Amino acid sequence: MAKVLIVDDAAFMRMMIKDILEKNGFEVIGEANNGLKAIELYKKERPDVVTMDITMPDMDGIEAVKEIKSLDASAKIIMCSAMGQQGMVMDAIKAGAKDFIVKPFQPDRVLEAINKVVGQ
Template identity: 55%
Template sequence: MATVLIVDDAKFMRMTLANMLKNTDHVVVGEAENGREAVELFDQLHPDIVTMDITMPEMNGLDATKQILKRHPKAKIIVCSAMSVQKTVMEAIEAGAKDFIVKPFDESRVVEAISRVLS
């Protein structure tokens, strides 16, 4: 069983991801609506995996990913974004993301990405 932190500024997207994970062995332990919150919650919760949106207020997902990985080098982060342009995907991977999921979410792709990153 893996613990998951969902980070997205849109409540609907957090709900969508949480609902997809309800049918798996994974447990959502926290939700953040911006990058700053994500960093704070990661420090408190130490989840097994993070789903991270890119475009958010206060701190974007790429900066949050870098901060979390600076403090916790073994953190596993999957970036989720509607921006699937090559440059964005490369920036996410360079920041340390283990995978990239394009919105709108495909449930099987989400579950598969989480399983792959955890193994």
């Protein structure tokens, strides 16, 4: 069972992803509402995969991806973006993210992305 860290500044979005994942047998081992907390939790929990929002206070998702990848080059991170953030998504992919999902979340797409990345 893959362990997932969910990072989003909106509690409602974290709840939506957590619900999709837990219903499908994934273990959510932590939640963070900004990039700084995401890095702390990543170091502590070493999740199999991270879902990372792009726009957050304190430290955005792209900076957090860079930091996590510098700690662990094999980190598996999936970006969560709103419509119209393609440029930021490309920056995140360049920084080392493996895939992205678009809000509002479609359960099938979330599971497809997680399963694909976990299997890599």
